[in-house]
Amino acid sequence: MSLPTVTQNLKDLSEMGLITNAGTFESTGGRKAQVLTCVNDVKMAIGLDITRNHIGIVAIDLAGDILATQRIRFPFGSNDEYYRNVGSFIDAFVERNRFDSAKIIGVGIAVPALISEDESMVVYGAILQNTGETCSRFSRYIAYPCILCHDSEVAGFAEFWVANDVKNVFYISLGNSIGGAVFFDNMKYLGDTRCSGEIGHMIIVPEGKKCYCGQKGCFDTYCAATVLADTAKGSLEDFFLLLEQGEKKAVEIWNVYLDHLSLAIHNTIMLFDCTVILGGYVGMYMEKYNEVLQEKVEAQNPFKMNRSVIKICQYKTEAIAAGAALRHIERFIKAI
Ligand SMILES: [Zn+2]
Incomplete structure (x- = not known):
């Protein structure tokens, strides 16, 4: 130049x-x-993390730094009342944090569903039962430009955005359902039908446990966060407390969990020779257990690479909403 x-x-x-x-x-x-x-605060974007029972909201600046965040119980409903409440929730969030609405580029709405290529419609929404949901209907009461996003895809995008020294990444979201996202040579890989990264439905136990997708033995049925939380009255936090205390049953459950997780990671690495980033609810607790997980993965590797292949998420709970907001930031920067 x-x-x-x-x-x-x-x-x-x-x-x-x-x-x-x-x-x-x-x-x-x-x-x-x-x-x-x-000047990172000249513009900002908002991201929503829509789940069955909660909604998370995040505001980020042009650098991807989080300016404000909130998470509340907010049961999902595919109806006008829900959409209106979402609009009011965003307005209240903007007002409470005294954001200048003129600076807001847009709102990314992340849902646990597959999204059409033009980001305007849910094409597979088994978890929220919202297949066919459109962005225009969802955003009827939102005062900013909106896009729909696949939750694990944008969570992976957020983690990829902040990760250093990586160019090939498979992101695994260990949430209440399991999702993933793929990045090769610093580019997002969506696949022929935007279904790439659906590691939750990789079968790791033939004829194993029944999955919500209708198949048996999916990775999701062995390593979703609920597998652990359900053994501690629905509290993942309590499960990890028991584990730290060395409670026998929790230790047994955790060892089985790590066996399944390491198998899925091993298969991923054999296919893609990449870095794996672990996120989602379980990912938040993984820093402490990463070494033992690495050992389990390495033990399955016929090439004995002895390199650190697993990274733990940095955005923690806000990854999905931050990633949805980052989609707007990415578009804004590309358009400059
Ligand atoms: Zn499945």
Whole structure:
């Protein structure tokens, strides 16, 4: 790029308020060089994480940093009252945090469902029973441009956005259902029918436990967060407390869980030779157990690579909503 082009581009970015002068470097002879820095709060985006019983909301700036977050019980309903309440919830969130609505690029609505290529419709929504749901209906009471997103795909996108030194990634969301997202050579891979990354329905035990998808032995039935939480009266937090206390039953359940998880990760690595990022509700607890999981995965590897292939999520609970918001940020940056 020629110097006049660079100068013009910087002038344009400055006029758009996207960069600003932050002083000068020490002189190495001649005129001091100017320090230009990005203005991350000139625009922002909002993301929603829609689940069966809750809604999470996150606001992020252009750097992907979280400005505010909230999560409340908010049972899903495919009806006008629910859509109106979602609109009011967003307005109250914006007002309470004193955000300038003129800065908001848009709202990403993440649902546990497969989404059409133009991000306007749910094409498979078994979990919320919302197949056929459209973005225009969902966003009827939302005052900003909206897109629908597949929850695990955008959670993976958020984790990929903040991860360093990775270019090939398989993201696994260990939530109440299991999802995934695939990134190769720094690009998202969606597959022929946007079904890539559906590792939750990879069969790891032939004729095993019945899955909600209708098949048997899916990874989801062995490693969804509910598998652990259901053994502690529905509380994942309590399960991990028992595990830390060395409670015998919890330790047994955890060892079986890790066996299944390591098998799925091993299969993934054999296929893609990539980094695996673990997220979702269980992912939040995995830092402490990653070493033993790595050992189990490595023990299955015929090539004995001895390299660290598993990373733990950074966004924690906000990954889905942050990822949905990041889709708007990504579009905005690409359009500059
Ligand atoms: Zn299944």
